[in-house]
Amino acid sequence: MSLTVAAALCCVVVVVLGGLPLSSEAQLDPSFYRDACPKVHSIVREVVRSVSKKDPRMLASLIRLHFHDCFVLGCDASILLNNTDTPTKIDSEQQAFPNVNSIRGLDVVNQIKTAVENACPGVVSCADILTLAAEISSVLSGGPDWKVPLGRRDGLTANRTLANENLPGPSDGLDRLKSAFKNQGLDTNDLVALSGAHTIGRARCTFITSRLYNFSNSGKPDPTLNTTYLQQLRNQCPKSGSGNDLVNFDLTTPDKFDKNYYTNLQGNKGLLQSDQELFSTSGADTISIVNKFASNQDVFFAAFKASMIKMGNIGVITGKNGEIRKQCNFINKKSAEVDLASVVSKETSSSEEGMVSSF
Numbered sequence: 001m002s003l004t005v006a007a008a009l010c011c012v013v014v015v016v017l018g019g020l021p022l023s024s025e026a027q028l029d030p031s032f033y034r035d036a037c038p039k040v041h042s043i044v045r046e047v048v049r050s051v052s053k054k055d056p057r058m059l060a061s062l063i064r065l066h067f068h069d070c071f072v073l074g075c076d077a078s079i080l081l082n083n084t085d086t087p088t089k090i091d092s093e094q095q096a097f098p099n100v101n102s103i104r105g106l107d108v109v110n111q112i113k114t115a116v117e118n119a120c121p122g123v124v125s126c127a128d129i130l131t132l133a134a135e136i137s138s139v140l141s142g143g144p145d146w147k148v149p150l151g152r153r154d155g156l157t158a159n160r161t162l163a164n165e166n167l168p169g170p171s172d173g174l175d176r177l178k179s180a181f182k183n184q185g186l187d188t189n190d191l192v193a194l195s196g197a198h199t200i201g202r203a204r205c206t207f208i209t210s211r212l213y214n215f216s217n218s219g220k221p222d223p224t225l226n227t228t229y230l231q232q233l234r235n236q237c238p239k240s241g242s243g244n245d246l247v248n249f250d251l252t253t254p255d256k257f258d259k260n261y262y263t264n265l266q267g268n269k270g271l272l273q274s275d276q277e278l279f280s281t282s283g284a285d286t287i288s289i290v291n292k293f294a295s296n297q298d299v300f301f302a303a304f305k306a307s308m309i310k311m312g313n314i315g316v317i318t319g320k321n322g323e324i325r326k327q328c329n330f331i332n333k334k335s336a337e338v339d340l341a342s343v344v345s346k347e348t349s350s351s352e353e354g355m356v357s358s359f
């Protein structure tokens, strides 16, 4: 590779990094697309509705996708970026431990993006699509609706390390859960309200086998597990199973967004350790919040709305920062980079080895 091209590539890197937002403040507005894409909500809704008719679990998967996006570099659609080497190297968050073989709905988001682009090209960010899909999924599963603040722009990078660090794990104790949320500006009330999303969806057996058979290497099950429920879960997740079988989060109404997550916790029927911790940690301030939500669904719904809006504001990119991605899995190629890429590929194709430039 010639020095000129190498130098030019360096300049491009500087320009790209220079465009990254150093700070961002929430300046979102539910009527952000009123003029440029007035039908965006109904377009997203129609795709989510039709997909979820065949696959009701998709509503849960889409809510989770928004959560996993927002906890890593803010709600910037970083989770959607695939591995790439050019124009910048991206280590996709999709291969981080909390996401790999776990997140669902990437194809549905692309379907939504295509539908939205057909109506209003180049206007609606992938980050806003994730946020809208989460609200719509709540509504379609029987949960609350809310006016979704909009105007997020898409980030230019992803960070797998941060995904591994920031996303809480199913065996986390209450202190770790609280601090993972606090790192994102979310408090204990948000933690309990947002965990209520586990009233829908599924988890793989692998996340509960230690609770069922050998909790903390005690050789016994988790003592906080209801013994009736324990038997049920052991039938669904045999000790020698693959770990990939699925269990409902809510044993009562698995696809309905309701307050049963909290009544389950009261009956010691939380699926994950991280769920049951909210009610079974002795003396914890989360117990009274669980009881409050368990006793009144309207109170839970109001709290869930407020916390979802708060979560949706984390680290948002607005104004002229970031970009509106054309395809949600890749950042847009700047025209200069496209030109350079063709120069580089001409050079490499003329060499026998076809070496790819690395920088």
Ligand code: HEM
Pocket (backbone or CB within 6 Å): 057, 059, 060, 061, 063, 064, 067, 101, 102, 103, 104, 168, 169, 170, 171, 172, 177, 194, 195, 197, 198, 200, 201, 202, 203, 204, 207, 272, 274
């Ligand atoms: C409090 C800490 C949390 C932990 C430790 C946690 C952990 C998990 C785990 C381990 C799964 C199952 C993944 C799999 O089987 O592959 C899961 C699924 C799910 N999570 Fe969470 N989660 C937490 C908070 C949240 C929040 C805040 C939301 C949304 C607001 C959420 C929404 C969901 C949904 C809807 C599912 C089901 C997804 C599906 O069926 O595809 N979770 N979570």
Ligand SMILES: *[C@@H]1O[C@H](CO)[C@@H](O)[C@H](O)[C@H]1NC(C)=O
Pocket (backbone or CB within 6 Å): 082, 094, 106, 329
């Ligand atoms: C992005 O990566 C995911 C796997 O993480 C894959 O399913 C998807 O097809 C990729 N998208 C594109 C457009 O290559």
Ligand SMILES: *[C@@H]1O[C@H](CO)[C@@H](O)[C@H](O)[C@H]1NC(C)=O
Pocket (backbone or CB within 6 Å): 159, 160, 161, 162
């Ligand atoms: C990702 O985040 C980690 C942890 O904050 C940081 O050390 C690392 O430099 C970041 N990587 C990239 C590529 O930005």
Ligand SMILES: *[C@@H]1O[C@H](CO)[C@@H](O)[C@H](O)[C@H]1NC(C)=O
Pocket (backbone or CB within 6 Å): 213, 214, 217, 218, 219, 220
């Ligand atoms: C529980 O796990 C520990 C540590 O891995 C192991 O030594 C022990 O044999 C296990 N007990 C049972 C009953 O599986």
Ligand SMILES: *[C@@H]1O[C@H](CO)[C@@H](O)[C@H](O)[C@H]1NC(C)=O
Pocket (backbone or CB within 6 Å): 226, 227, 228, 229, 266, 267, 268
């Ligand atoms: C366990 O579940 C059973 C059956 O659903 C219920 O009657 C019982 O009260 C629960 N036990 C505890 C300790 O929560």
